[in-house]
Amino acid sequence: MDDILTRFWQEIMERPSGPLALRFYLQPLMATIFAVKDGLRDAREGNPAYFWAVLTDRAHRRYLLQNGWKSTGKIFFLALILDLVYQVIVLGGLRPVEGLVVAIVLALVPYLILRGPVSRIARLLRRGSASSSITSGPLPKRGS
Numbered sequence: 804m805d806d807i808l809t810r811f812w813q814e815i816m817e818r819p820s821g822p823l824a825l826r827f828y829l830q831p832l833m834a835t836i837f838a839v840k841d842g843l844r845d846a847r848e849g850n851p852a853y854f855w856a857v858l859t860d861r862a863h864r865r866y867l868l869q870n871g872w873k874s875t876g877k878i879f880f881l882a883l884i885l886d887l888v889y890q891v892i893v894l895g896g897l898r899p900v901e902g903l904v905v906a907i908v909l910a911l912v913p914y915l916i917l918r919g920p921v922s923r924i925a926r927l928l929r930r931g932s933a934s935s936s937i938t939s940g941p942l943p944k945r946g947s
Contacts, residue, residue, distance in 0.1 A: 811898075811900075811901060814894065814898070814901060815901060815904060815905065818886070818889065818905065821889065821893055822889060822892060822893060823885055823888070823889045826882065826885050826909065827909065830878055830881065830882050830885075830909040830910055831909055831910075831913045833878050833910075834875060834878055834909070834910050834911070834912075834913040834914040834917075835913050835914075835917055837874040837875060837878070837914060838874075838913065838914045838916075838917035838918040838921060839917065839921050840874075841853070841870070841871075841874055841918050842917065842918045842919065842920070842921025842922040842925060843921065843922070843925050845918070845922040845925075846921075846922045846923075846925035846926040846929060847925075849926075850922065851922075852918075852919030852920070852922055852923055853867065853871065853915070853918040853919045853922065854915050854916075854918065854919045855919060857871070871914065871915075871918070874914065875910050875911055875914045878909075878910040879906050879907075879910040879911060880906075881910075882905060882906035882909040882910045883902050883903065883905075883906040886901070886902040886905045886906060887899075887902050890902065
């Protein structure tokens, strides 16, 4: 059992330095772009932080997960397919569990980590710009 886990982690750790290594930058970048886009929409619509809402809002959990999957599903499948291609080329066989781990780490984790904080930051900036625009207008004339 230790041999299997050791091989599993060793093969996972070798991926960023092997063929198709560019995907380790592009796929998290794409997940980040979708997280920012969806987080800004959440802020605009007044929705709660995504990951927290998924964990706590049972009534809307299914909708939230479907919404998140709509943004990350293609990235996830691309990550999975590219990892399977990598496995065939470099490892000479298929290791589907390793492929799932890599796809989750590259496509889903960045999205889950970033969507909520982007929403909160956008909401804070929106409030700050709304209050500063009120006070930064022209000052009234004296004596009026």
